[in-house]
Structure formats: structure tokens, C-alpha cells
Amino acid sequence: MGYDAMKDPILQVKGLGKSFIQRGIKKEVLKGISFDLVEGEFLCILGPSGCGKTTLLKCLASFEETTEGSFLLSGEKRSKPGRDRIMIFQDFNQLFPWKNLLQNLLFPLQMEGVRDKKRMVEEGFNILEAVGLKDYARYYPHTLSGGMKQRAVIARALLLNPRVLLMDEPFGSLDAQIRFSLQNLLVTLWKERNLSLLFVTHDLEEAILLSQRIIILSFEGEVKTILENSLERPRDPYSPEFQRMRRRIYSLIDPLTR
């Protein structure tokens, strides 16, 4: 399943820009961001901390308003947040602590007005099994480890069947081993369910490991370049091809932020 430029784009970003006014000075965080996300694509946005990656996702999720440009989801404009593009944050506090795992998962469905409780619970258990948390359905979030919480958050997002998943460094706060297992889980889920993923990270290796394409963002918030990543899966971080890719990207990254 490779990146196919011929497929219809599910997300089209055109000249997106965002600036904030701090103490009377206009600060441009994002400038002229343009790219397409094709259906079923795993697209990574790679950039240094502070370059505006989170702001970009927030604009696409409509948690923030863009100051320039626009974006289209399946050809339509979006101005309000919605379940068609679910954002996954880096925070460990995304699950509601007063609900157990299953209740957390089913909450957005209930908000939609879904009434078939039996089917909801069944689907809830199915998705928990898919992320390896079937036995933890009645556990409260505070009893779970960071890795488990992020798995639960992914499960919750998948249950809503969004068109696009906006992921903001979801594995950033996890230790290397857990991060690796979650990365593998994500790739598995992506293949099985043909997900359209926009995955933001500052971790070069993670971007190469996961993506079909990498958008490199400069520190000033502009698209520096868009690279295709056609390494064969399963990808080995120690293989020569991987190293080549790593060197190539490293040379493209803004030398000031190394």
C-alpha cells in the first residue's frame, strides 16, 4: 500500500497561515502551508519544537481560526470542530478520569445520540481488543500506564470513524520500548483500516519509521520540502536504506535548530 498521488485528497490545505498578536507585536507562526493528504495515507509532519506543528493541527481541527488561507475536508470547508477529524494530543490527560475506559470510549457516541447500547458496548469491546486493552474496559484511567492511556485514546478516536486522524506527537512522552510497540500498533491499525493519518513529530526516526511522505517544516513555520518515503515495510531503523533516509533529512533540516 504505497502513497498514490492519483487518489483523491481527503484533506487539502491551501496557503494556510496563522499569526498571533502578542503584546502588540504580530507573530507569524505558520506561513503559506500547502499540501494534500490523500485518502489512506500516512503523512508525517516533521519539524523542530516551537515551529507551529501543534498550531497547524489545531487549525485543521478548527480549535483555532486561520488568519490566512483555508483547508478543505473531502472538498468541503470546515469552520467548526467535529468528529470527522479527531485530534489525538500528546497529553496523558485526554481521557476523562471520572469515567472508566469503556465509558470514555462510548461517551462521544452517546453525545451523537446513538441509542443502541448493546451494539455500542460490543463495538467498544472490539476496538479495545484491537488495541490490546480488552481486559481493561472497566478500569479507571488513573490506574493505567501512559502507553495504555494512549492506546485507549486511539481506540476512542477510531470508534468514531473519523475521516482524518490528527495526531500531535502522541508517543512523545513514552519510553522507547513502549513507543516502539505503539508505533507498530499504529501501523497495523493503519493498514487494516485504511486510515488517513496526519502525524506530527519532532523525532526524525519516528517520521521515517511511520510515514509514506514527510513534510519538513522550518522553524519559521513554512513548508521546507515534501519527501517521499518508500522504504519497504517492516522498516528497520538500522538498515542502510534507513540510514540514507536519515542522512538525507538531516541535511535538509534547518541547521540553526540542530
Add this chain to the structure above:
Amino acid sequence: MIFSGNSKGGVGGKDKGRGFFWLGWIALFLFLWEIGIRIFPVSPLLIPSPVKVAESLIEEATSGKILQQTLFSLAVIGQGIALGILGAFLLMLIGSLSRSLEELINLLCAVLHPLPGVALLPLVILWFGTGTLSVVVIIIHAVLWPLVVNLKTGFMSLPETYRNVGRNYGLTGAGLAFHILFPASLPFLLAGIKTAWARAWRALISAEMIFGALGGLGGLGWFLFQKRVFMDSAALFGGILVIALVGMVIEGILFPGLEKLTIRRWGMMR
């Protein structure tokens, strides 16, 4: 030896051990009290014998009205706190509508929160008379402002992620507040209720002394006042004991129980 408690015994083990130690000290205290008044010449009006206190308590409980009066006090405070919570939510709602309304609520809190209920007493009597209504109003005043302040702090301390997750599911305004913001600020609400209770209990006892036999019977505060007037020191001590016990049950059993069922279970203790 006694204080080197091993907390690995779990909450149950620690509490059982602690219970015995407390009983031990109480027994010792009662013993010394009884011995003390027999040895030293003290007027029974000032310090009655513990045996007499116990006797008078039993008598008041069976043939007297102390149980009803206790329940009356609790009912009045219950009403006051319930209305206070409602009022606090209402003020929060109003404050969420616009920036200027929010500042109005801030102003109200800044002026009225530090004002002791007792200072308002004469005004309340003027406006609402000398009945139970006035006492409830005093309680509401004691309860409302700490609740609003705590709820406000709670809302402001909530992680932005909660709001964004809610908005992602299409929740806005009232829906967001009801489903996410209020449950998330439960720890703050409970802290507010604990403060509110303490203030209300104090306000109530003093108000009852001033207002007299509300609803025919009056409450515990009135009980104390009457016993002083009739110089029934044994019953007076008994009344103080009951008031202390009520406070201990509420603050030592009810509130921790509530916390255990909610914010402890959910890992939300601050």
C-alpha cells in the same frame, strides 16, 4: 511505639488501630475528669461530673427533644447548603455568558465573601423577620461565596485538553459545561463544600442562639442557650458534645466517604 504505625496495614488496619488509641485517651480523660472534680472543690455549675453529663444526655435523648433539635439543625443546614450549591452553579453560568458578567460575579465575591454572616444578621432580621427563613439566608450567604470561588478556581485549572476533546465531539457551551467541566471540577466543588459546611455549621449554631425557638422547637444552638439560662450545666456539656459529634461525623465520615466514592476512585484527589 504507639505512633510508629505501619501504613501498609491499609486504611482499614490503620483506622482500627487508631480507633482503639482514641478510645483509650477518651477513657483516660473521662477517668481523670471524674477523679478531678471529686478531689478539687469545683462548683458543679462550672464543671459537672461526666456521669451527670451522660445521665442528662440520655434523659434529653429519650424524653427531651434533643434528637429532634439535632435533626432540625441538620435540616436547616442541609437546605442552606443545597440552595447554596444551586446558587453557585447559577452564578457560574451567568459568569460564563460574557466578560462583563464574569467581572460582576468577581465583584460580588470580593465584597461579600469576606463579610461575616453575623454582620448581616441585623439586616437579615429586618428584611426576612426572625423565622427559619432568615437562618437559611444566613447559611446561604456563608456557603455561596466559598463555593463560587472554588468552582471558579476549578474551571480555570482544568487542562485545556478536556475542553478541546469535548469540542472535538461537537460539544459547546452548556453541553460542554455539564458533561465535562462540572465533573472535571468535582475535586474543587468538594473542597468548597467542606469549607462551606464548616462556615455554615458555625453560622447556624450562633444564629439559632439569637433567633430562639425556630419552628417551635429550635435547634442545637437554642438547646445550648436554654440550658445556660436554666443553669443546667450537665445538659449544656451534653449539648456541646452532640455538636462536636455531629461535626466529627460529617467531617470525619461523610466527607471522606463522599471523596472515596468519587474523586479517590477516579484518581482525582488534588
